[in-house]
Amino acid sequence: MTAIWLRCLSAIRRYAAATGRLLRRPWARRARIGAAIALISIGGVVIGTMLFAHADINVGPFRAEMSISPSIQGGTEVDIPPLGSLHLDSHDGPIHLKVNLSALDQDRTEALIDDPSAISSAGENAVEDVRMGVIRLGVRALGIAVLSALILSGLIFRDIRRVAAAGVTALVVTLSSLGLAAFTLRPDSIAEPRYEGLLVNAPAVVGDARRIADNYGRYADQLQQIVSNVSRLYTTVSTLPVYQPEGNTTRILHVSDLHLNPSSWGLIRTVVQTFDIDAVVDTGDMVDWGSSAETGYVSSIPSLDVPYIYVRGNHDSGAIQAAVARQRNAVVLDNSITTVDGLTIAGIGDPEFTPDKSETPAALNADDPAISPLLQSGERLRETIQQSGKPVDIAMVHDPAMAPPLSGVVPLVLAGHLHHREVSLLAPPPAPAPSAESAGPSSSAPAAGPAGPSPSAVAVAAAPTRLMVEGSTGGAGLRGLEKEEPTPLSLSVLYFDEKNQLKAYDDIELGGTGQSNVEMQRNVIGARNDAVTTVTPDASPS
DSSP: OHHHHHHHHHHHHHHHHHHHHHHTSHHHHHHHHHHHHHHHHHHHHHHHHHHHOEEEEEETTEEEEEEEEEOSSOOEEEEETTTEEEEEOOSOSSEEEEEEEEEEOHHHHHHHHHOHHHHHHHHHTHHHHHHHHHHHHHHHHHHHHHHHHHHHHHHHHOOHHHHHHHHHHHHHHHHHHHHHHHHTOOGGGGGSOEEESGGGGOHHHHOOHHHHHHHHHHHHHHHHHHTTHHHHHHHHHHTSSSOOOOTTOEEEEEEOOOTTOTTHHHHHHHHHHHTTOSEEEEOSOOSSSOOGGGGGGGGGGGGGOSOEEEOOOTTOOHHHHHHHHTSTTEEEOSSEEEEETTEEEEEOOOSOOOTTOSSOGGGGGTTOTTTOHHHHHHHHHHHHHHHHTSOOSEEEOSSGGGOGGGTTTOSEEEEOSSSSOEEEEEOOOOOOOOOTTTOOTTOSSOOOOTTOSOHHHHHHHSOOOEEEEOOOTTTTTHHHHHSSSOOOEEEEEEEEOTTSOEEEEEEEEEOOTTOOOEEEEEEETTSGGGOOEEEOOOOOOO
């Protein structure tokens, strides 16, 4: 047994000695150094391109971030937050191109609006802008890859010849990769994209991926033409001798039913800045499905830099409400009260979560308080307001069918849900029936008891409650892109005096997809154009 072990040990020693002599030969040593240089060069190329191979380009009014990364399959990915992404089989590897198209450049948009000829040329030059952007990104990636390989090899080898060899290797590898991508370029791949996103499981709502991409492009193209017109329109209307807001006026922006429209935030931000808005109130349906993946949509709320008051809509889940509550300037009202810039605001979320239904169960029993959860929620908010012991200036609900219990309790109720604008006066609450003790044959009216009038009597004596239903600030989202008649984008600026009374409001309406009209109507409370009807709203589903 010992002899066997000795023979094995002797064989191992002879093999090791032979291997050592082989590795000490000049060609083996050069091979080791060459392999190390190649490995370091490729590592530098990969690290450099992943960290620094990106560039911002301007495509018309858009800012697009383009980047490349190593990939076996190649191809191009176009991200359109929050709609999803388009994947194109545009070329073969080992380079993957990613384009993030997510923002309008405000300065460039205003410049395009001021120069109508620039708008036309921007559309004509879009393809050329993208092509030049890709070329610029390729040159940048080439330089970064070579520089990264030189720096990494210099830190490891500390030999000028080996560092130079690493730089040449990186240059050859990067040029070969770019050349392969250019040689295998397939421009027709744009006609057959693969769509990935939240709405792939809802084809009945959004249609096929090509239509989504086309409509989004049309929508953004039209919207960039009209957002900045709001400023000019407001300047003109404000000079009319109807209602001039005083210095102590509180300006509230009412938005509703954004429905995941990625361009709504730019519009809201423009109006907030132009109209010197003190707070934004949102009456719900911020997203479409209430999924956890949609929570990222609310991350634009802090960019408004004003308080954002929100109530949940029937398309918004608890996860969406929690995501809104995490924003630093957001206040979520769910059967609660808050005070913003002197205004006391109460609100409650929609009791139903029906993102995938065309008709809510409450719509079938909207007039029965014992059955309708909408009316029950309105009753809960009314009780909360009455128990607070302080006057409330505004009540916020999502569905106008929740508003009747608030009649006579607050002067103003804000709602959404219907995707069109309505202004009305709520029907007064019914007078309480007189009791047998207080009704006598000789008395024509009940006398006030020692405890004073009942709460119901106080509600009847109060001023009529105005119900203002906002349209869809998101143009009904992707639903609006599918209709033959596009849903306009609607939002309103409300003006309150130092006594927290609504004095006027501006209704702003922007045309939907394929339209570029902008309208703004100044309404002064009590004036001729403030004609309203007294109605009890029904629960028409969005």
